[in-house]
Amino acid sequence: MRKLLVSGAAAAALMFIAGCASQSTPPAQPAAAAQPAAPANSWTARLAALKSDLEASTKGTGVVIEQTTDNQLHVVIPNELSFDTGRSNVKRNLAQVLDKVAEGLKTATAVSVRVVGHTDNVGSEEGNERLSVSRADSVRNHLVGRGVSTTAITTDGRGSREPLVDNNTAAGRAQNRRVEIFVAEKA
Secondary structure (H helix, E strand, O other), X not given: OOOOOOXXXXXXXXXXXXXXXXXXXXXXXXXXXXOOOOOOOXXXXXXXXXXXXXXXXXXXXXXXXXXXXXXXXXXXXXXXXXXXXXXXXXXXXXXXXXHHHHHHXXXXXXXXXXXXXXXXXXXXXXXXXXXXXXXHHHHHHHHHHOOOOHHHEEEEEOOOOOOOOOOOXXXXXXXXXXXXXXXXXXX
């Protein structure tokens, strides 16, 4: 048996090489942080069809129906169709629009629906907050009464915190009094 003398630096290099060869785990891969995140919601054929149906059935009413940047169906129902001033009971015109929305949502079991009520800035913020929640709840109750699952719908009231336009004119205040419905496919 021959002995091999190895200097300090060479011994360290041999030990490093031997250690690397005995590792059973592969070297770490760089993180995939550079990839963009997948969108939270998917725009599906069902949402596209519901959008098309609602656009056709509400044509000329002032209802705005659009796809949001995060792939939700966004239905904006203006004040003249929705509620009387200071009230939260569903008017006939709003009921007709909600019936069409409910028809499309009854069979959509994989969706979540969020109803958001808004007011103008007349009155106290506490009163407007209560009124906006009450309006959203009235819309939810109408949709549920037409067969939409209660577990699919959440409500929210925003009071006068999210105006579309300035509240300094009667026309502006009327535009800010609205109900919005957001529909998204569940993941």
